[in-house]
Amino acid sequence: MPIEGTGFITIVGIETAPAGDLNLTYAMPAIDPVVTSRGEILDTEANLLREGREKSNRTSSKSMAAGKIQFHLFSKEIAEKGVIRDINSLLEKDPSDPILSWVVIIDGSPRELIHHAEELSDKPRPSTYLNGLLDRAVISGSIPETRVFNFDLVSLAPGMDNVVPMIKLNEKSIEVMGSALFSKDKMVGTITEKQNGLLMAMMKTLKNKKYTYEASDINDEDNEKPKRGLSILIGQKSKSIKISIRDNTPVVDINLKLNGTIDEYKWDDLNNESSVKKLSEAIGIQIQQDCQKLIEYM
Numbered sequence: 001m002p003i004e005g006t007g008f009i010t011i012v013g014i015e016t017a018p019a020g021d022l023n024l025t026y027a028m029p030a031i032d033p034v035v036t037s038r039g040e041i042l043d044t045e046a047n048l049l050r051e052g053r054e055k056s057n058r059t060s061s062k063s064m065a066a067g068k069i070q071f072h073l074f075s076k077e078i079a080e081k082g083v084i085r086d087i088n089s090l091l092e093k094d095p096s097d098p099i100l101s102w103v104v105i106i107d108g109s110p111r112e113l114i115h116h117a118e119e120l121s122d123k124p125r126p127s128t129y130l131n132g133l134l135d136r137a138v139i140s141g142s143i144p145e146t147r148v149f150n151f152d153l154v155s156l157a158p159g160m161d162n163v164v165p166m167i168k169l170n171e172k173s174i175e176v177m178g179s180a181l182f183s184k185d186k187m188v189g190t191i192t193e194k195q196n197g198l199l200m201a202m203m204k205t206l207k208n209k210k211y212t213y214e215a216s217d218i219n220d221e222d223n224e225k226p227k228r229g230l231s232i233l234i235g236q237k238s239k240s241i242k243i244s245i246r247d248n249t250p251v252v253d254i255n256l257k258l259n260g261t262i263d264e265y266k267w268d269d270l271n272n273e274s275s276v277k278k279l280s281e282a283i284g285i286q287i288q289q290d291c292q293k294l295i296e297y298m
Contacts, residue, residue, distance in 0.1 A: 007062035013110030
């Protein structure tokens with residue numbers, strides 16, 4: 001079939017529908033230079049992904065091809081029901097479906113996000129916009145990189161749980177919220193993009209993350225001024241994890257060595273060694289407290 005007659009699905013939105021079915025939304029960018037629209041969006045309701053694609057194929061102007069899907073967008077309700085891996089089963093079995101597609105949780109309706117993103121004239125087409133947005137968020141430590149294949153692998157691994165990117169639709173943009181936390185197959189909580197950076201430092205390696213030191217104890221005299229605290233770019237030098245048994249209880253010590261570059265701060269004497277030491281200690285204490293709060297929450 002000529003390429004002009006093929007519709008390449010790039011985004012699939014999946015959310016709950018009445019009677020236990022799925023509301024499915026398929027986005028296909030326009031590749032015909034004659035067409036002025038940015039793409040075609042198809043909505044349908046079905047119980048299975050395959051059924052939904054076949055139903056949409058009967059209304060599409062082109063033959064729908066799934067090999068270029070980049071994003072599977074799941075609603076929070078779907079994630080909280082613990083059925084993402086069951087829905088993904090088709091992707092594992094059908095070689096025409098890419099298992100490198102992103103798994104993303106939507107705070108809201110995937111269908112609404114896809115339709116609205118198509119109307120954002122000051123943004124690239126939705127798949128390009130999402131790809132750039134999520135790639136930069138991974139580099140900055142704001143979200144993990146979660147694809148279909150590693151979501152399913154972690155779901156089957158004893159003692160491991162998934163951490164999945166979470167985004168939402170704003171009036172004129174799409175915003176990275178942080179991450180959805182899973183226990184076995186079910187979504188059970190969320191963390192902010194700032195907390196995700198700390199989680200990546202404890203789990204993997206944090207390359208670069210903007211961190212805001214919010215305490216005002218280092219510049220109490222300036223409490224009436226707008227600049228209280230500071231912004232710092234932190235990176236990870238090393239990490240060590242030691243596990244021991246104390247009173248028949250496993251104890252895990254996580255030691256992080258981080259370096260930081262101050263990105264924004266009030267005009268001050270940071271060329272003074274004692275000021276830098278005081279500031280470094282204060283930031284270190286807050287990072288440690290934030291990590292401990294995150295561990296307690298998880």
